[in-house]
Amino acid sequence: MKPIKFLKYIMSLTLASLIVVSCDDSLNEPLENEVVLDGVDYTKTEDMFRLLTGAYAKLYELQWETYPLISVRGDDVDPNGDQEPLLATDVYRYDRSFWMYNSAWLNLYSDIIDYHANMEQIALYKEYAPNPAEADQYMAEIRVMRAFSLFQLSRLWGGLLIPTSSSTDELYTTEVSSREEVMQHISAEMDASIPLLPNVHPNQRTDIPGGITRYTALAVKALANLELKNYQEVANATGQIIESGAFTLYPDFYELFKIPGKLSSENILELQYSDLGQGSGQNFSYLYEFFGPNDYAPAVAGAGGGWGFWEPTEKYIKFMLDRGETVRLETSVLFTEEGIAKIKSDPAYATLPAWVSNETRDGDIIGKTDGSPNPRSIFSSGKHYLPSNQLTPGRTVYGTNKNFICIRYAEILLMHAEALTQGATSSVMSADAALNEVRDRAGLGDISGVTLEDVLNEKYAEFAMEWGIRFYDLVRHNRTEELDYDGRNYVEEEDKYLPYPLGQLDLLPQLAEYEQN
């Protein structure tokens, strides 16, 4: 028995000692697959580029609800479908608790804060960068992205908080900047960025084809100054772009908004999307289905339609017909049989040009063809349409592989003309020349002695369904009676800005204070 008793104590002791030498070290194991910033090696400056492409990924991730909210209020387009916030906003009935307000606000501001975060990281690399100017250029590109987001925010809400870093702590005490201060801030930001940016057409960049260049910054500067009615600044900025000769209008207006127009000579800022040339698998896309017609007989079988949520107005169509427009109307509006009948029911438009058809030139048939009513839109936005025969074989979702243009050279020309009609001067190009260059591409004859009226009409014709350009034009020039179509009643000042989203008022009392003053 003795040896066994001995064994008993030995075993107990061995086990007890095992416990003592046990494994508390494992508590310091890091979490899996989390790259923490304080572990980043900033001397590996080749990683800096990834922060820039990360920022582009942010820029290109335009959420579906942000764009319609920015663009819905003009007389060029009406929303359709079941999104109450859009339907109400379209008739200038605003509600601070609409989800879409809060969502668009968060989308744009989250991008801004994220841009700051990436710029702050690039600044840390700069110290070790063999070519510090590269870091400066990257940061300048992101500053332009940030300015573009801020610009859209201010168009919607007027006065804003201007973040200065990725830290949100400071915002609780940040004063609200007026719309003018925001636009001036944007303009100053662009002035600071311009010298740091490459002096080429975006599509000439080899590192990031279609990326941001000096001209993008100039264009954003022009947009901000246009809002401020600093027309001379607008003329100067647009003049520089025109003078560079880097840009030309893409000759085929119809194809500009389609695959051939990707990274075209006309585009100054565009959101890039791609299916990577593959018929299936990974795909980057905006949610174009929002715009697409909900009854759709595509030339390529299997291609999908959309929701019918975005409908060009009859007012716009008749305006275009009155002007004898062809390619711009064809490109901007997709007609259904029902839509054509609706226009024709007005005796003044009883006969339409022969080309007006429910079949696009690429053979896609829009809307119902059996005489039954279309459930939602009877017209759809052609600028957000990609013909089924341009889809990569295998892809079926509406608009797959289509880029989303934000700023194009035509807008530069017409802003230039607008500024000149408002008293600015330019040695680069006259208002007549700028306007006629755009008309020429549209197949229209030259005019001379261009007035503000001519410019605004030209912009209406040219930019319908694009970024609410029309709405902001009318508001800027107090021509808001144009907005009172189809029973709408736009009230100056009261309807200019959206109310701050409820969730933000709860967090930032200064917004409520600013709104009341």
Added chain:
Amino acid sequence: MLALAVLSGARAQTTVSGKVTSADDGQPLPGVNILVENTTKGTVTDIDGNYSLSLNEDENVIIFSFIGFATQSVNVNGRSVIDVSMESDITSLNEIVIVGYGTQEEKDLTSAIATVKAEEIQKTPTSQAMQALQGKVAGVQIVSRGEPGEGPKVRVRGVGSLQGNSDPLYVVDGMFFDNIDFLNTADIASISVLKDASAAAIYGVRAANGVVLIETKSGSYDQAPQIVYDGYYGVQVPQNVIKMANSEQFSQYVRETGSSADIAFLNAAFQRYGRSRVNPNVPDVNTDWYDEVLQTAPIQNHSITISGGGENSRYAVGASYFDQEGLLKHTRNDYERFNFRSKVDFDATNWLNVGGNVNISNATRYVADNAVWFKTYFAVPILPVYDDQNTDAEPFSLSNAKILGYRNSQNPFYDLLYNDDRFKVTKILANFYADFEIIPNKLSFKTSYNYNFGSVNQRTVDFAYHDGLSPVLSGIKKQNTTSLDEIWDNILTFNENIGAHSFSIMGGYSYRSETADLLFAKGTELNPSPNPDNEEYWYIDNGAIDVGEVGDFDDENNDLGKFYGTSYFGRISYNYDDRYLIYGTFRRDGTNKFQEKWGNFPTVGVGWVLSEESFFDVKPVNFLKLRASWGKLGNDSSPAAVGKPTLVGTETAIDGILVLGNEADVFYDLLEKWETTEETNIGITARFLEDRLSLEADYYIRDTEDAALPIVLPLVRDQIRRNRGVIRNSGLELALNWSDNISEDLSYSIGGNLATLKNEVRDLGGQPYLNAGQQEFRQRSIIGEPIEAFFGYEVEGVFQNEGQISSSGLTQEFIDANNIIPGDFRFKDQNNDGVIDDLDRVVLGSYLPKLTYGFNIGVNYKNIELTANFQGQTGHSILNRKRGEMLFTTDTNIDADLADNLWRGEGTSNEYPSAAGLRKAYNLSMSDYFVEDGSYFRIQNVRLAYSLINRELFGAPMPDVRITLTAERPLTVFDYNGFNPEVADGIDRQTYPIPGIYTIGLNIKL
């Protein structure tokens, strides 16, 4: 008294002998303690249950006691043979209760522990043991789930976490689990729910949601081999199926909406399918979609256990098979599970016990696409299942509502027929132990290693099909998750009795590691195209690999990664003279999940057994104990927090080429520590009237502090998690049981329990509220209100006429802007400012029931046993999210109650708006139109059992046979407009119905 025994030593002696058997099954009981009253003289029964005892002349009363059986006193009265049949007694206070890392006698407990035994668990035909506890344990809310293989939602004493899960910790023979879906219910010996902090604190950081201890069945020492078959077969019947509007009701409703689009769709149905000859205003189609998709489905379970033991060993070996088909037709929707287990214990020497336990579970689950439930509800009745005119559709010519003009295809058969989702789940639980008896009966050391390997292979197959308008491509996604958890426990236990003082001291160390890995990939456009008949070709390799769907990390899955824990713990329990009880445990837990690595979790409890005091002389009260305890627990289930800014990878396309990037994520979660819960519990345990009436009552206050919660930041969507929340749950729990024998042949029992719950958010890190749920169906946690309460307008009624609108107090501007007309809701203008806006929103209800209750009756007459359980809950709300879907898609069917009772002119309805009003955003604002009373009462289980014991068949002894008929959930009564009042999170969007189950069962013992 002792003196009396000594004095009596000289008297003449007689011998009494006999056999002790179990009243349950007539089997002999070995090891029964037999004591002569008022002496220390006694014996135990042998392996055949026999005993023999010599008595002095003046000794007349002998006492038979055995764990798990009611103690019996027998007057000898000169007899020499006394056979005793012992009644099992699950409420006996000498019952050994499993507590963490040890056992205690129930009478010594100072905390709230509820134990449910095998017999009770097996009454419920289910694969999920916890389901059997529904309505039986006060303070434990069980929310059933109807889907085959899906475990119920279990909440112990409310919800104390905003972020982490609220599931209790399951400890199966020492191993930690998040759920016990792999266990065969017939293999479980007991389930103990450690409800309060004092009981659970020994499990420290994992214990805040309560701890459920599960012991699997063992063999017994000195037990003849026993072969037990236990099984049942039954059917599940869909019940309380909601009635949807039929074609006639639907057509009327559509016309009433005045919506030209919807009327056009209706006309399209006329054109396509013709007019009904019965009612020419209705298309000649009337599809009852629930009828088309629902079926009565079988359920069955069979297990065989062989158990026994010798002097130095005991064993239990078993196998079981469970199969449950789903309630959906035309799709694979079922759960099948094979379990094998073996549990052996050896007394290797007189100082060393060793043993091991292995449980292998292999399950296959086919899950039907949840969208089926959604679509079945919404599909319009004027659409047939099949449409011969839809010739482009293949492989089946299913109808497509899009052809009629509807936004979606609607037909749920696309989801039934064209996909197949399989989970293969393997779990291997093993544990091994060695128990050293260093000082016999005093000091022992036990080391045990627990191992759990789990593997989940998921395969999701989408068949290619054409819906008549566009083709859908085929695809296969496979995802394999493997996990390996290990726990190594080392425990030193010391027991000592010195006079009236008895101590038990335990100290231990535990090391825990949990790792999980994931790999997934997807292929599309497979060739050959997958279909139900060519499963052998369902491989990703046969298609194009979708590079966006390949990976080995999932941010959403909190279980992935490597987590470690080390713990030191101890317990002291002290009992003075069975009158005063003191109990304390302490656990120090370490984990790598949070910034703070170590936490301490102490508890103390005291008990005073009044009935043992000499001054206590209340005859009907046999036992009365007052208990009080306090303890601190942790909850580490909130997702791990990185605590620092990170870099996140991005992908985008530049000039058509995939470009990777990085984004600095500065909004990081910082959770310094786990959530801690402090709980105070006071309780009474009492037995009255010769143990026939038992009472357990508890009141608790449970505060969760440092609750992880999202802090909403200004301007940005990102929210950051911090330990800032405080949540309180409090309630009263009461359980009363009465059992009595009227005669030898007739006995009965009756019992009931109830629990109240008050859930209250007390701090949100300075924030006045925290939003939850969908924007349109807002839920909000507000200080002083229950967690994630439904939040919206109060409906006062429906405007009946113009006069009511103009006199409503609403401003004309508001009335015009919202175009309010008769038939629209009248919402309460809480602040009387003439407009209904965000300021008028109030708390409309909580998904947590304020009261849960259950009661049971049981009658035994000779060989017949009838039991019935009832349960219900009240004081909670359900968001009828199905009706809310109208906000997003108007062109769908509605339920019959709504269709029948829409407002159709003055005085017709004050509950529902008009058909046209149903489509207005104004009426669809979140309000108590959507938030309904979720109360229900249910006949949970009725069971009739007939036993044949000690019978002979053709002269040979027949095995003991027991036949049972069970009706599970035969009746549920509720007002809610859905088919299922059990909705775990209160949001009823697409919930699997919970069937009634009727089974016949057979138990054979050889």
